[in-house]
Amino acid sequence: xxxxxxxxxxxxxxxxxxxxxxxxxxxxxxxxxxxxxxxxxxxxxxxxxxxxxxxxxxxxxxxxxxxxxxxxxxxxxxxxxxxxxxxxxxxxxxxxxxxxxxxxxxxxxxxxxxxxx
Amino acid sequence: xxxxxxxxxxxxxxxxxxxxxxxxxxxxxxxxxxxxxxxxxxxxxxxxxxxxxxxxxxxxxxxxxxxxxxxxxxxxxxxxxxxxxxxxxxxxxxxxxxxxxxxxxxxxxxxxx
Numbered sequence: 001x002x003x004x005x006x007x008x009x010x011x012x013x014x015x016x017x018x019x020x021x022x023x024x025x026x027x028x029x030x031x032x033x034x035x036x037x038x039x040x041x042x043x044x045x046x047x048x049x050x051x052x053x054x055x056x057x058x059x060x061x062x063x064x065x066x067x068x069x070x071x072x073x074x075x076x077x078x079x080x081x082x083x084x085x086x087x088x089x090x091x092x093x094x095x096x097x098x099x100x101x102x103x104x105x106x107x108x109x110x111x112x113x114x115x116x117x
Numbered sequence: 118x119x120x121x122x123x124x125x126x127x128x129x130x131x132x133x134x135x136x137x138x139x140x141x142x143x144x145x146x147x148x149x150x151x152x153x154x155x156x157x158x159x160x161x162x163x164x165x166x167x168x169x170x171x172x173x174x175x176x177x178x179x180x181x182x183x184x185x186x187x188x189x190x191x192x193x194x195x196x197x198x199x200x201x202x203x204x205x206x207x208x209x210x211x212x213x214x215x216x217x218x219x220x221x222x223x224x225x226x227x228x229x230x
Contacts, residue, residue: 036219046165046208048219059217095164102153104176107164 002026004096004108011114012090018083018113022096027106030074033099037070037081040110041092049094050081086115119211121222128199129230136225138209140190153212156185156194159224160205168207169194201229 008020020037029035036051036059050070051059060068064083072079083090091114099105118141128134138154156169167176169185172192182197196203209222 038221045223046159046221048221051217051219053214053217055214057214057217059219103170103174105167107166110164 002098002100002106004098004106006094006096006108006111008094008111008113010112011116012086013117014087014115015085018081018086018090018115020081020094020096020111020113021078022080022108023078024098025077027098027100028074029072029077029079029098031100033101035072035079035098036096038095038097038107039090039092040095043089044092047092049083052079088115091115119209119220119222121207121209121225123225124223126225126227127230128227130199130201132199134196134199134203134227136194136207136209138187138192138194138222140192140211153214154185154187154192155210155212156183157208157210158203158205159208163205165208196227199227199229204228 003025005023006020012018034051034053037049038046039049040046049061050068052070067084069082093110093112095107095110097105097107120139122137126134154172157165158168159165168179168183170176172187173185175183184195186193204227206224206226208224212219
């Protein structure tokens with residue numbers, strides 16, 4: 001059974017860096033078709049933040065203007081997201097997701113991140 | 118940019134529903150010739166769940182009341198005989214291999230009348 005769990009701070013101050021981790025069990029991240037981060041807010045709806053595919057191609061949402069980095073520690077079977085210089089606009093529920101094959105995917109339950117002083 | 122219509126869809130149980138998803142540009146993935154257009158349902162308080170992948174293929178466990186169709190830049194999700202458990206927000210998602218690009222539609226909220 002594939003399970004994903006997001007972890008990280010629920011509150012981040014403006015201009016600071018947000019770091020989130022997604023721990024995966026039941027499937028190897030390194031074998032996945034793709035894996036990545038999605039966020040959801042009333043203002044933006046569902047938005048892909050970043051992802052990495054089986055071919056090694058990495059996608060970053062252009063609207064985040066180079067503030068985002070996605071990385072993986074395959075030996076520990078987890079992957080991470082870093083967002084620098086956060087503002088209130090980065091307040092959202094952040095989901096991690098993995099797609100082992102085209103016909104199935106798995107999402108974490110989501111973590112609410114609030115940017116506020 | 119993916120544009121979904123309608124934004125809200127009140128439906129009587131037993132009726133059929135149809136949701137449109139249009140891409141602002143035609144796309145075609147050159148990875149094995151597949152078109153990566155998926156449909157998700159986000160039920161209240163839950164994470165999105167995959168319903169349809171690659172335009173018209175139902176994910177495991179999805180009832181055959183759900184069907185997807187379309188090509189190039191216009192896609193449709195149809196739900197026949199809507200049930201109370203179908204309420205939630207439906208999203209289309211486009212994925213392009215090269216250059217890498219992922220995007221969601223803005224969602225369609227299905228509610229029971």
